[in-house]
Amino acid sequence: MTSDNINPDGKSVSRPWGSRHGRIPQKKDFLEGVKAEYDVVVIGSGLAGMTAANILGRNGQRVLLLEQHFKIGGLATWFKRPGGHIFDVSLHGFPVGMKKTCRKYWSQEIADKIVPLDKVTFDNPQFSFDTTFTREDFTEKLVTQFDLDREMVEGFFAHLRKMDFFDDSNLTTGELFEEFFPGRNDVHRLLMEPISYANGSNLDEPAITYGIVFSNFMSKGVYTFVGGTDVLISAMRAELLKNGVDIRTRVQVEKIQVEYGSDGKPHVAGVVANAGAATHTIRSSAVLSNANLKTTILKLVDEEHFRPEFVAEAKAVRLNNSSCQVYMGIRAGESIPFLTDLLFTSTRTKFQSHSLSDLHGESRTFSFYYPKGRPEMKEERYTIVASTNARYADWADMTDEEYESNKRQLCEETLSHLETYLPEVRSKVDYIEASTPRSFEFYTQHQGGSSFGTKFEGLAPSMNLHLELGGLFHAGSVGIIMSGWLGAANYGVIQANKVDSYLFQLQQTQNATS
Amino acid sequence: MTRDEVTLAIKDIIETIAPDEELVGLNPDERLRDQIELDSMDFLDIVMELRKRYGVQVPEEDYKELASLTSCADYLGPKLEDVELKVGC
Numbered sequence A: 001m002t003s004d005n006i007n008p009d010g011k012s013v014s015r016p017w018g019s020r021h022g023r024i025p026q027k028k029d030f031l032e033g034v035k036a037e038y039d040v041v042v043i044g045s046g047l048a049g050m051t052a053a054n055i056l057g058r059n060g061q062r063v064l065l066l067e068q069h070f071k072i073g074g075l076a077t078w079f080k081r082p083g084g085h086i087f088d089v090s091l092h093g094f095p096v097g098m099k100k101t102c103r104k105y106w107s108q109e110i111a112d113k114i115v116p117l118d119k120v121t122f123d124n125p126q127f128s129f130d131t132t133f134t135r136e137d138f139t140e141k142l143v144t145q146f147d148l149d150r151e152m153v154e155g156f157f158a159h160l161r162k163m164d165f166f167d168d169s170n171l172t173t174g175e176l177f178e179e180f181f182p183g184r185n186d187v188h189r190l191l192m193e194p195i196s197y198a199n200g201s202n203l204d205e206p207a208i209t210y211g212i213v214f215s216n217f218m219s220k221g222v223y224t225f226v227g228g229t230d231v232l233i234s235a236m237r238a239e240l241l242k243n244g245v246d247i248r249t250r251v252q253v254e255k256i257q258v259e260y261g262s263d264g265k266p267h268v269a270g271v272v273a274n275a276g277a278a279t280h281t282i283r284s285s286a287v288l289s290n291a292n293l294k295t296t297i298l299k300l301v302d303e304e305h306f307r308p309e310f311v312a313e314a315k316a317v318r319l320n321n322s323s324c325q326v327y328m329g330i331r332a333g334e335s336i337p338f339l340t341d342l343l344f345t346s347t348r349t350k351f352q353s354h355s356l357s358d359l360h361g362e363s364r365t366f367s368f369y370y371p372k373g374r375p376e377m378k379e380e381r382y383t384i385v386a387s388t389n390a391r392y393a394d395w396a397d398m399t400d401e402e403y404e405s406n407k408r409q410l411c412e413e414t415l416s417h418l419e420t421y422l423p424e425v426r427s428k429v430d431y432i433e434a435s436t437p438r439s440f441e442f443y444t445q446h447q448g449g450s451s452f453g454t455k456f457e458g459l460a461p462s463m464n465l466h467l468e469l470g471g472l473f474h475a476g477s478v479g480i481i482m483s484g485w486l487g488a489a490n491y492g493v494i495q496a497n498k499v500d501s502y503l504f505q506l507q508q509t510q511n512a513t514s
Numbered sequence B: 001m002t003r004d005e006v007t008l009a010i011k012d013i014i015e016t017i018a019p020d021e022e023l024v025g026l027n028p029d030e031r032l033r034d035q036i037e038l039d040s041m042d043f044l045d046i047v048m049e050l051r052k053r054y055g056v057q058v059p060e061e062d063y064k065e066l067a068s069l070t071s072c073a074d075y076l077g078p079k080l081e082d083v084e085l086k087v088g089c
């Protein structure tokens, strides 16, 4: 998915398109044959958009799914590179709940391919161990390796499980940690680092976001999809088509159209979409946007259709941070020994929440992909993907040369870090490439390359959008708790139910009057 | 639908949502989520299925009425009076 790559010899190969060069101009009309009207247009094919589209299609609604990229999946994506490499972008792992979500809203076959990772490892100057990533194991580690009182630890986990929306949201995660484990920087590191990588949050977020995510995520292991992201997305695509969803890629939604009812209230009327060679206006009773919340409210809809207070609320929503990744491909025929599946590693002596996003920081995760993850591939192949959190601002204003050299430096630092675990790895890597916040921005059009939507305050405007503008709904990473594969997919379901209810009501009134 | 049929309709929906759960011997007066594994997403599915199969709208503020089999029958009974039972969808 990234645009520029750097060979191990340091030579940079630029493609004629990408985050620095813009998009390939299209000569074709990618909306050829589209209908004039649908019940609902879904803007964006991330896990939230796709899952919502699938449910609505299954419920008999006429659904048009529009995606600006040439692939569906959004951040749940993969890309191929010379040398026979396939890299997964966001398949590091997700909570077990994804299995049930896929069974209910996709198919049993998809759910059956979800399996636990065999091993998760932490390694930093404060602690090093393998974990099953379950509440039981974290309890055990905190008692035996961190010398904490068992009752205290169990009390903490029980407290997290009880936290809900009605909690006092003034308490931050950092304050919560201080309350239970005062001065224990090592404990804070164990409790926070995996969550920061999973959803971009830090110690300053409302404690409730931590409570909800921890209880879902750090409780029953880490799971993955066997076959790779490409297999998952093509199975989802087949399911969408089976349910009658009209899927169109390379289609950029530029505007959400608004009309006013006899009661003087605004409601959506459809979308204006640029499909390459032609621009189309498509009517629909409802629109579900999977674009970033701020883009949806502040760009896709003209401001005059919202109350000024709502626009101000949307403007005040802070974006979540972005990511950098380094993709390393092991030469065909070579192999690496099994080390672990997921490694949380840092050379930083003490934990500092914000430093996880530092440009050229010391902390990263490594995901190791072995042949077991893609059993249907003809050859046995290995790839390693390193990820860090990142700030868009650090990368945004670099000149082309600075951008190239920073990416090269990132590749080099990552490879050196990896060599401390796999000393012979450098000679086996025949492909290496970095992505930055600018790559994520380019491929998803999320402002600031936001990997995980918005901070907590984004949840309210996302949930209340349809109250401001009839028929307009948002589903996609938002509010920290609705992010990651599971969060996004489940939020798609929650919002699909609202869309379905809205359409049902509308169809009933129409039936009554006709 | 009679009151008994409403209970049957609800049980049939739950069976498709949570196929691994044993529904025989449920105490009708006890909260469903205290007896079987049903989370808030599952309740959302019940709401969607009721709309799809029987054309019944359950507004968000009424979700709590679906807590037990008895409260389901109390709440849905009047709404489903003139609707036919469909099982095994």
Ligand SMILES: Cc1cc2nc3c(=O)[nH]c(=O)nc-3n(C[C@H](O)[C@H](O)[C@H](O)COP(=O)(O)OP(=O)(O)OC[C@H]3O[C@@H](n4cnc5c(N)ncnc54)[C@H](O)[C@@H]3O)c2cc1C
Pocket (backbone or CB within 6 Å): A043, A044, A045, A046, A047, A048, A049, A066, A067, A068, A069, A073, A074, A075, A076, A089, A090, A091, A092, A093, A094, A095, A198, A251, A252, A253, A254, A290, A291, A292, A323, A324, A325, A387, A440, A443, A444, A445, A446, A451, A452, A475, A476, A477, A483, A484, A485, A486, A488, A489
């Ligand atoms: C590097 C990285 C690693 C991650 N790793 C994991 C992981 O291991 N496990 C996990 O659970 N989560 C992970 N995540 C997070 C997870 O991938 C996301 O939270 C989730 O996929 C987001 O889904 P979404 O529905 O919010 O939308 P997105 O995936 O963000 O999709 C939105 C879609 O909308 C499209 N779009 C936007 N605007 C328009 C428009 N105007 N017209 C048409 N289309 C438009 C975009 O092109 C995009 O396809 C990772 C994220 C990143 C960045």
